[in-house]
Amino acid sequence: MFETLLVGLDAALRIDTFVWISGGLLLGMLMGSLPGFTTTMGMSILVPISFLVGDPLIGIPFLIGVYKGGIYGGSVPAILISMPGTGASIATVFDGHELTKKGQPRKALEMGLYASVISDLFSDLFTLVMIIPVAAVVLGFGPPEVASVMFLSLVIIAVTSTGPVIKGLIMLCLGVWFGFIGADPFSGTARYTFGTNELYDGFHMIPMLIGLFALPEIFAAVKEGDRTGSSIARFVGDRLRLAEFKKSLRTIFRSTAIGTAIGLVPGLGQPIAAMMGYIAAKNASDTPENFGKGELDGVAGAEAANNAVNGPTMVPLLTLGIPGDAVTALLLGAFMMQGLRPGPTLLETSGEIVFAILIAMVLANILFLMIGYLTIPLFARVVTVKRSLLIPVTIMLAFSGTYLARSNPFDIVTLIGFGLVGIAARTARFDVAPMVMGFILGRELEYTFGQTLALAGNDWVRFAFVERIGMTAVVVATPIIGVLLGARMNRFRQRTLARDQA
Amino acid sequence: MIPRQADVRFTVVVLVLAVVALLFGGQLIVDPPISLSADLLAMSPRVFPFLILAGTVVVASAFLVGQARKGALEMTRFSLGSAPPASLGRQVAFLFITVVCALLLTTLGFITTMFLLMTSTAVLVGNRSPFQILSISIFIPLGFYIVVTHVLRTALPEADIIQRLLAPVLQLLPAF
Numbered sequence: 001m002f003e004t005l006l007v008g009l010d011a012a013l014r015i016d017t018f019v020w021i022s023g024g025l026l027l028g029m030l031m032g033s034l035p036g037f038t039t040t041m042g043m044s045i046l047v048p049i050s051f052l053v054g055d056p057l058i059g060i061p062f063l064i065g066v067y068k069g070g071i072y073g074g075s076v077p078a079i080l081i082s083m084p085g086t087g088a089s090i091a092t093v094f095d096g097h098e099l100t101k102k103g104q105p106r107k108a109l110e111m112g113l114y115a116s117v118i119s120d121l122f123s124d125l126f127t128l129v130m131i132i133p134v135a136a137v138v139l140g141f142g143p144p145e146v147a148s149v150m151f152l153s154l155v156i157i158a159v160t161s162t163g164p165v166i167k168g169l170i171m172l173c174l175g176v177w178f179g180f181i182g183a184d185p186f187s188g189t190a191r192y193t194f195g196t197n198e199l200y201d202g203f204h205m206i207p208m209l210i211g212l213f214a215l216p217e218i219f220a221a222v223k224e225g226d227r228t229g230s231s232i233a234r235f236v237g238d239r240l241r242l243a244e245f246k247k248s249l250r251t252i253f254r255s256t257a258i259g260t261a262i263g264l265v266p267g268l269g270q271p272i273a274a275m276m277g278y279i280a281a282k283n284a285s286d287t288p289e290n291f292g293k294g295e296l297d298g299v300a301g302a303e304a305a306n307n308a309v310n311g312p313t314m315v316p317l318l319t320l321g322i323p324g325d326a327v328t329a330l331l332l333g334a335f336m337m338q339g340l341r342p343g344p345t346l347l348e349t350s351g352e353i354v355f356a357i358l359i360a361m362v363l364a365n366i367l368f369l370m371i372g373y374l375t376i377p378l379f380a381r382v383v384t385v386k387r388s389l390l391i392p393v394t395i396m397l398a399f400s401g402t403y404l405a406r407s408n409p410f411d412i413v414t415l416i417g418f419g420l421v422g423i424a425a426r427t428a429r430f431d432v433a434p435m436v437m438g439f440i441l442g443r444e445l446e447y448t449f450g451q452t453l454a455l456a457g458n459d460w461v462r463f464a465f466v467e468r469i470g471m472t473a474v475v476v477a478t479p480i481i482g483v484l485l486g487a488r489m490n491r492f493r494q495r496t497l498a499r500d501q502a
Numbered sequence: 503m504i505p506r507q508a509d510v511r512f513t514v515v516v517l518v519l520a521v522v523a524l525l526f527g528g529q530l531i532v533d534p535p536i537s538l539s540a541d542l543l544a545m546s547p548r549v550f551p552f553l554i555l556a557g558t559v560v561v562a563s564a565f566l567v568g569q570a571r572k573g574a575l576e577m578t579r580f581s582l583g584s585a586p587p588a589s590l591g592r593q594v595a596f597l598f599i600t601v602v603c604a605l606l607l608t609t610l611g612f613i614t615t616m617f618l619l620m621t622s623t624a625v626l627v628g629n630r631s632p633f634q635i636l637s638i639s640i641f642i643p644l645g646f647y648i649v650v651t652h653v654l655r656t657a658l659p660e661a662d663i664i665q666r667l668l669a670p671v672l673q674l675l676p677a678f
Contacts, residue, residue: 052654166565167509173558174516177523177551184547187534191547192523194530215600218623222596223589226628388629392620392638395600399607399616400646404656412604419600428512442554450545 004347005132008355011057012363017356020058021364024065025371031066032073032089033379034390037217039070039088043330044213045394047206047337048401056338056353061360063334064310067327068120068368071270071307075112076379079299080105088270088306091278095291095298102294103237109380110240111248111296112303113372119256119304120311121365126260127311128358131318135347138319143451144463146320146344148474150445153322154437155478157267159486162431171430175438176445178203185447198410205333205440206405207414212436213326214398215419216426218391226388240296248300251281255301259308266316266324267437270306275496277305311361318342318354322441326433329440337405510569517562524555592626599623611661616643648672 024046031042043066050059074089079096092112099108141149154172161168181192182202193199255277262273281301282291291298313324314331321343323329335342340350347354402415425432452471456463464472523530531548603619610618620639629635647668650656652675660668 052650052656166561166568169561170513170516170558170565173520173554173561176554177520177558180551180554184531184534186545187547189532189534189547191531191551219593219596222592222623222626225589225592386629388624388627389634389638391627392624392635393642395623396616396620396643396646399603399619400612400650400658403607403612403658404650407657409608409659412607416601416604420597424512424515428508430509430512446545446550449550453545 004351005355007352008357009359011352011356012359014057017057017061017360018363018367020053020062021065021360022367022371024062024067025069025364025368026375028066028069028071029073029076029372029375029379030069030382032070033076033382034385034387037390037394038213039067039074040326040330041214041217041394042066042070043327044206044210045397045401047209047330047334048405049397050334051337052404056335056340057356057360059338060331060334060357061364063331064357064361065364065367067331068116068307068310068364069371071310072113072116072303072368072372073379075116075299075303076109076376076382079108079112080380088274088309089302090271091274091302091306092299094278094302095293095295096302098292098294099237099296099299104294105380106237106376107240107244107296108299109376110373111245111299113369113376114240114245115248115252115255115300115304116307117365117369117372118252119259119308120368121362122253122256123260123263123308123311124358124362124365125311127314128355128362130312130315131347131354131358134315135319135344138344139348141344142468143448143455144468144471145474147445147448147452148471148478149320150322150441150448152474152478152481153266153316153320154434154441154445155482156265156485157437158434159482160267160269160272160489161434163429165486165489167430168434171425171432172434172438175435175440176442177438178208178435179439179442180446185443186450202443203414203418203439204406204408204411206337207402207411208418208439209326209330209333209436210398210402211415211418211420212422212425212432214394215415216422216432218395218398219419219423220426221387221391226386244296248297251284251297251300252304254280254284255304256308259305260312262305263309263312263324264315266313266322267433268309269313269325270309272492273309274302274306275492278302314358314361318346319344321346321444323437326436329433329436332440507569510566513562513565513569517559517566520555520558520562524552524559527551527555596623596626599626608659609661611664612658613643613647613664614661648675 027046028039028042031037032039043063046063046066050063053059053062071088074084075092075096078084078089078092080100082093082097082100084090084093096108096112099105158168158172159165161171179202181199183189183200184191190200258277258280259270259273262268262276278298278301281297282288285291285295285297287295313328316322316324317328317332319342321332321341323332332342340346340353398415399412402411403409405411422432425435527548531551534547599619599622603615607615617639620643621635624635624638647658647660648671650658652672
């Protein structure tokens with residue numbers, strides 16, 4: 001494994017990889033900075049572009065750059081105009097915008113950048129270290145263990161989705177059902193294809209993701225009309241002083257630990273990490289009364305926690321093929337388009353590419369710092385760009401990205417179909433993330449479940465309670481974890497709602 | 503009588519779809535060419551869809567029952583939400599244009615379809631500057647088309663007439 005790591009290091013140190021990462025970081029920051037443009041939407045339209053470059057060591061790091069840049073970029077409008085660019089930046093608004101009101105947006109943006117880079121760097125290093133032992137454990141998994149972990153992940157994703165748990169479960173079931181359309185994985189017979197050849201291979205993931213994430217955003221923009229950013233968005237005020245930064249280091253590391261732990265659990269994601277990082281910073285502070293009134297520690301706590309999620313979400317993705325959130329679902333699509341299938345055997349079959357990507361992720365943080373520092377003034381201006389200029393470009397990229405993925409005109413129909421589902425779900429306040437996870441994991445779950453049945457044969461009791469006790473433990477624990485996590489999430493949502501109302 | 507809340511309407515649609523798929527699953531799932539008996543130890547293609555559809559019916563029904571208890575299922579006159587008529591018109595027009603452009607992409611080609619789609623989207627979002635609208639709708643798809651077809655060497659659908667018009671321009675570009 002160590003040799004593979006060295007080969008990966010050698011493969012990662014390529015100038016073109018870093019040029020594309022830089023491009024991804026810039027694009028991510030641009031998209032994150034634009035109010036109403038989410039990282040998920042940006043990633044969804046850029047996944048096909050990453051495939052076109054042909055090399056996974058360029059395409060995947062490019063998308064990771066977009067991911068990292070997008071999460072940080074979301075803090076720019078949050079700080080400047082109190083409008084979070086992404087869900088991950090909601091907690092940044094509390095103190096970031098207060099600092100802007102006090103005439104110190106530069107301090108807030110610089111603190112956000114440094115906290116993001118430090119937490120991202122440490123969480124990426126953690127990922128690099130963790131992935132080897134996790135992969136070694138996962139390699140011993142058979143279909144029963146994989147099926148039980150997928151079942152657990154799906155339940156966690158459903159209960160931690162935005163809104164009531166039951167809505168998450170409905171969307172999860174809908175997603176799994178969409179995944180059934182096409183050939184049965186065992187017999188190859190057609191299911192729900194209505195006799196058409198186009199549906200025999202099932203829906204392709206990329207048009208589905210673009211349809212679910214990009215079209216509803218565009219639709220919402222059409223509903224709201226043009227919106228120009230506030231004219232107060234200017235990069236002014238004093239620089240962040242070293243003493244102020246040092247004072248927040250403890251908060252940054254605490255939030256990095258929180259974000260890293262949350263990133264390992266599928267379904268939780270950046271918004272929860274940011275909120276928990278913020279609350280932890282406030283609870284640990286000597287001056288909690290200053291939080292919400294322009295406290296730098298508040299910005300550091302939220303930004304460090306949300307960026308620390310980025311790296312660890314790759315651990316379940318790469319070792320088990322389980323995406324933790326919508327963005328990692330897009331990364332899963334990107335991996336599969338490049339011919340890499342995340343799962344227990346990925347490190348064995350393509351270990352050097354995986355390590356190269358992870359090492360590129362770590363090194364990308366240096367670029368992140370440089371590019372972020374140099375471009376903060378630029379992105380502060382981007383906040384004011386008119387949406388009517390960007391939405392037409394986005395829809396062009398959505399259409400062309402869908403077509404370029406497979407050059408199949410049916411994918412455009414899939415895009416529109418899932419776009420309509422996404423619009424309906426958004427109108428009804430249903431989170432589409434569980435649906436995406438259900439779509440991706442449902443088919444795999446069916447396959448591994450079927451294999452488990454075949455392995456068990458007729459002596460189920462012995463199989464479940466003697467041979468595969470680990471599988472049984474996970475299956476039995478799943479509803480308990482689901483109920484406990486669901487209750488905790490409800491309390492967390494109520495507390496957040498109360499805070500918002502206050 | 504139509505439920506007022508959007509989430510209730512959405513759940514009703516999901517529930518109806520699940521019930522229909524459960525009832526007509528026999529016709530919608532093709533039987534394997536050989537029967538999957540216990541000896542073959544392979545799962546029937548109907549098992550998992552049945553479990554998930556049954557789960558969908560249970561969860562969707564539970565949601566609707568919960569809403570009914572809260573009194574959210576009161577039947578009121580059909581309302582399209584709080585969107586003012588102008589934005590509703592824009593949304594309907596956007597959906598219509600998007601569907602039309604999706605159907606015309608292979609016939610009209612990438613540049614023409616994107617010109618139509620981008621122009622109409624820009625107008626619908628509220629841009630009233632003809633210069634801005636035409637600039638982004640012409641030059642961005644054109645530039646993208648050249649990059650994809652000439653640099654990345656990947657095909658995009660294009661009408662013959664546009665290809666003939668672009669040929670002199672593409673010949674001037676360096677080979678990649």
